Amino acid sequence: APALGPLVYQHVHPPPLPAGDHVSPFYIQAVFRAPHHYLPDAFPLPAVLSFGLIAGAGLLAFSFPQVRKLLTAPRETGLLLLFITLACLIGYLFTTVWPVFFIVKLQLFKTTVLAKLLFVLILSATVSRLMPTFLWRSAARWLAGPWPSFMALAGWTIVCVGLITGNPFIRSRALPWEHEKTPMAQLERWIRTQTPTEAIVAVPPSWDGFRTRARRAIVVNFKAFPFREDHMQGWYRRLLDMAPIAPPERGGAALLPLLDEAYEQLPAGALLERSERYGFSYVVRQTPLPSSHSFERVFQAEPWVVYRIRPREDR
CATH class of the missing domain: 4.10.810 (Virus Scaffolding Protein; Chain A)
Structure with a gap:
C-alpha cells in the first residue's frame, strides 16, 4: 500500500526515457528480471501446489455453517476472499492474456499471502471445532x-x-x-582497504553482497534492480554490456550462471572499451587477462583475481 502512491504518480507522469532504442519495460521487469514475481506460469510448482492444497481445504471448511459460526467476522472473511479471487483474475488477465504494465507492477498475486493467512485461520477454527474436549x-x-x-x-x-x-x-x-574466512571476504577486505573510495569495480553479475561488504561502487549486478522505467533501460543495457547474452524468452535466477559465464568470457579489449564507458578501474574475475600495459594484476584470492586498469596516459 505505501508504494501505491508513487506507482500511480509514475504511471500518470512517466519519466522521460533516455535517447536510443528501448526495450519493453514489461519484458525487462516481468520476463527478464523476476518472472516468478509477476507471471503465473513462472510460479514455482511446489508453491502453487501447496497453496492449492491449503486453499482447497480452507474453502471446504468455510462452506460449513458450524465453522463460519466460530469466526469473528465470517461475512467479511468471505468478501475478502472474493476480493482476492477477483484481484488474481485481474492479475492473470493483464499479465498473461493482455499485458498492462501498470497492473503487472501492482503484483496482484501477492494478495494470496493474505488468503493463505485467512485459510490457516479457517482451518484452525475447524480443528478447534472437531477436536474433542479431552x-x-x-x-x-x-x-x-x-x-x-x-x-x-x-x-x-x-x-x-x-x-x-x-x-x-x-x-x-x-x-x-x-564468511570472513572465505576468499571472497579476503577479496572484499582488500578492495575496501586498498582502493580509492571513489573506485568503481566490475564484478560478476550474480554478486549481490559485494557492494555492501567492500564499500565500493560496482558497475552493475542482477540483484539491484531500479523500478523506474527510465532507469531500468540503463540497467538492462549495462547488464548485457558487461555480460553479453541473447535476450532470453524467460529470465529470473536461472540466468545468473549464464550471465557470469558471459562476463568471464568478455575479452580484454571489450573490458577496456566498457571501462571508458562506465568509468570502472578495477575488474574482478576468475578468467585470467593477458599481460599487457592496460591491466595490472594487483590481488588474488583463489579463485578470484583483481586487475587494475591503468589510466590511458600510463598505457
Whole structure:
C-alpha cells in the first residue's frame, strides 16, 4: 500500500526515457528480471501446489455453517476472499492474456499471502471445532509440562551438532561470521582497504553482497534492480554490456550462471572499451587477462583475481 502512491504518480507522469532504442519495460521487469514475481506460469510448482492444497481445504471448511459460526467476522472473511479471487483474475488477465504494465507492477498475486493467512485461520477454527474436549485438556497439560523445554533443548542440540560436524546449511545461518574466512571476504577486505573510495569495480553479475561488504561502487549486478522505467533501460543495457547474452524468452535466477559465464568470457579489449564507458578501474574475475600495459594484476584470492586498469596516459 505505501508504494501505491508513487506507482500511480509514475504511471500518470512517466519519466522521460533516455535517447536510443528501448526495450519493453514489461519484458525487462516481468520476463527478464523476476518472472516468478509477476507471471503465473513462472510460479514455482511446489508453491502453487501447496497453496492449492491449503486453499482447497480452507474453502471446504468455510462452506460449513458450524465453522463460519466460530469466526469473528465470517461475512467479511468471505468478501475478502472474493476480493482476492477477483484481484488474481485481474492479475492473470493483464499479465498473461493482455499485458498492462501498470497492473503487472501492482503484483496482484501477492494478495494470496493474505488468503493463505485467512485459510490457516479457517482451518484452525475447524480443528478447534472437531477436536474433542479431552484432547484440549491433554494439550494444555502437555504444554504445562516439561516437554516444550525438552523440544527447545532438542532444537539447540541439532544446531550444535550441525556446527560441530560442519554442516554448511546450519553454519551459514548460525555463524554468519564464517564468511570472513572465505576468499571472497579476503577479496572484499582488500578492495575496501586498498582502493580509492571513489573506485568503481566490475564484478560478476550474480554478486549481490559485494557492494555492501567492500564499500565500493560496482558497475552493475542482477540483484539491484531500479523500478523506474527510465532507469531500468540503463540497467538492462549495462547488464548485457558487461555480460553479453541473447535476450532470453524467460529470465529470473536461472540466468545468473549464464550471465557470469558471459562476463568471464568478455575479452580484454571489450573490458577496456566498457571501462571508458562506465568509468570502472578495477575488474574482478576468475578468467585470467593477458599481460599487457592496460591491466595490472594487483590481488588474488583463489579463485578470484583483481586487475587494475591503468589510466590511458600510463598505457
